Amino acid sequence: MISLNIEKTLGFISKENVFAYEAQVKAAQEALENGTGKGNDFLGWLHLPSSITKEHLADLKATAQTLRNNCEVVVVAGIGGSYLGARAVIEALSNSFTWLQDKKTAPVILYAGHNIGEDYLYELTEYLKDKKFGVINISKSGTTTETALAFRLLKKQCEDQRGKDMAKKVIVAITDAQKGAARVTADNEGYKSFIIPDNVGGRFSVLTPVGLLPIAIAGFDIEKLVAGAVAMEKACGKDVPFAENPAAIYAATRNELYKNGKKIEILVNYNPKLHYVSEWWKQLYGESEGKENKGIFPAAVDFSTDLHSMGQWIQEGERTIYETVISVEKTQHSLQVPSDEANLDGLNFLAGKHVDEVNKMAELGTQLAHVDGGVPNMRIVIPALNEESIGGLLYFFEIACGISGYILGVNPFNQPGVEAYKKNMFALLNKPGYEEESKAIQARL
């Protein structure tokens, strides 16, 4: 189970003021439960963990097994909410180096459809040339350009390389039940497909097949992941008293910090495997709260790596930031610092200590230095990098995001701002149907 500590924000804001949010948090939770708040047609994530059935997990695991049996590499094609959750979990749980080793126990998971890089796609298709690969085409709308473009390339290559029959076996679609090109293609080709529920938005979809299928293919236990989320659904439920509900406290604290001029939240980790959890979190909070000219800017750093780059800014730059640290209590492996006779690096004082003891002192020392430098600090502790903890952490951030967005007064479940670039891009590319926009944009150039 995760725990949250806000003690090191209290020199900057008062506990009293944080607890003054209790009524607002309660109202936000009631609105979520009763579906009476903004964006109430997108609340399918709220009780998603506890509503996932054994049959659904078995179906996902069977499909995962088919791809595991037939693929050395599986490419996850998706962008934003249709890829970040899977990547966050897979990278958090994976050994950092097995994908480089010859002997593998699971297919290598690669990603596409999350950029429009010609070199990236060229290099990916080259790499796949002698590989038995499969593709998961993930798109709720089924029409996202980045994903559709990558899938067009990958589908053709898979069919050419592996034959139409095998391609049918190793291409899976995760999309809307009825609409969109991804649905039509899946039905026409006879691909196995999974549905993204209408009432679950992309950034809240990690516990749907969008996240669960790639995670299962990578060899991780989706039952435990869901169990971790179910435990957190209980721990953050609307009847849990404010003081005992970590999501309530997190939502209240960040809103109080924002009110006091702390406009940027930096999510900090001390474990490089959490890099993509931060990427997922950035999308969750950025897309949910950044609207109506409001919203905390979600940023992220990997420490201690970034202490050697962003550390200076955080210590002494403009005082508009606060930090939320994700601390992992226990490592998966044990490694001690060896003693060295010559001791030329002067590190013998660490001999016999675990590497993580050094990391934890870096964490504590940094927290104290940053607080001294004017940066409020929250700390989320998870027991270990395992399925239960990560499942719990993801749900914690989702429910806190819903509460926090309602406190801020925005609709946390839409993303109208994402359309602006698409309209311009289509106009510039002369997409049929965009004739007027094309003329208007050409006149501006």
Ligand code: PA5
């Ligand atoms: O959270 C969101 O809604 C977005 O990030 C979408 O997930 C992203 O744009 C991909 O959309 P789609 O799944 O329709 O391809």
